[in-house]
Amino acid sequence: MSKIVVDTFLTVDGVMQAPGGPSEDREDGFAHGGWQVPLLDEAAGALIGEGFAQIEGLLLGRKTYDIFAAHWPRVTADHPDADAAQALNTWPKYVASRTLTGVEWQNSTLLGDDVPGAVAKLREQPGGEIHVMGSGDLIQTLIRHDLVDEFRLMIFPVVLGTGKRLFADGAVPAALELVQSRTTPSGVVQCVYRRAGEVAYGSFELAD
Template sequence: MRKLVVSTFVSLDGVMQAPGGPDEDRDGGFEHGGWSVPYFGADMGPIMVEQFAGMEALLLGRRTYEIFAAHWPHITDENDPVATKLNAMPKYVASRTLDKVEWNNSHLLEGDVPEAVAELKQRSGGEINVQGSGNLIKTLQQHDLVDEYRLLIEPVVLGSGKRLFAEGAAPAAFRLTGAQPTSTGVVYCTYERTGKPGYGSFDLENYAEKAREVNIVGGTTST
């Protein structure tokens, strides 16, 4: 089965809306568009190249598709690995309003989106990557279709906006498989799906036993 990966910028309070510009997405009167730009330092470039290198297909919502399609086809420099990859790879678009997509190798998903994405994951091929596309991500989360998150966690609190994890997401557990800080305070974290969440308790009755298990002594820990 193909892996479905969500890659996105996210604030410390979980906002992913309009990281790239003031008018990217003003839904709900959002006034913080472009909040990630001040943290895009020189060491972010290799991270972005790495993100795009592994993907073999792109899955986009309508708004993100239109933003990408207005920009990337005009970047024709053969030495730009991101543009070359994006312009050539298959791109699948979830939209209720578009009746055609013209960017090279783009395809509209037909019928029910969760069913279409589940079928797409069953096809032969490599990684499917979702960029931006907050409404689409919410649908994917509700139907438990995300296998991995690659998050660029920015050192900023916005207080409002569309959250990466909204109410209705299917419960899921993940393990951290990579964490890379940058010079501007961004932390690039990769989380891989492991299954359903586990549960326990830190009630006073079993706290002492649990404390001994993790060697909590005098307010410190040593494992």
């Protein structure tokens, strides 16, 4: 079976919006775009590279697809990100959208109206890791339908106070198991979590 991995850059307060630049996503007046860039040290870059080596496909929401499709095919062979561009342009890409009627980026496929059903079928196919990048709205759908096998979170030491969060209000309660944690010199923490069933509850209240 394939594995669905949510691969996300986060602030300490859980914001995932526009890590890579001021114009990446200004929705709702977000003014902090590019918050990740000054904190991306060499060690964090190496961790990202390790993750790239495990990807066999991408699962993208419409907004992230539009951003990626407008950027990565334009990266030239002499650009520092040429290797990443080659991978992103080559991987199969599965796009969830209620508004797009077609996708032109190389190796891209629309999932159709039943996104949870289509993703469930992707998980059943032989293969490796299919990563979700960005795509906040899509992630909420996947969480609601218990379709995320692993959360690979890279948490940067900054607090923004506003912006789209990975676990938005109304996220389905779920227990997680921490299977890996690494820290870089600039204070970036990479945590890998897997689903661990239902949330357990207890109490510190004293008995009467």
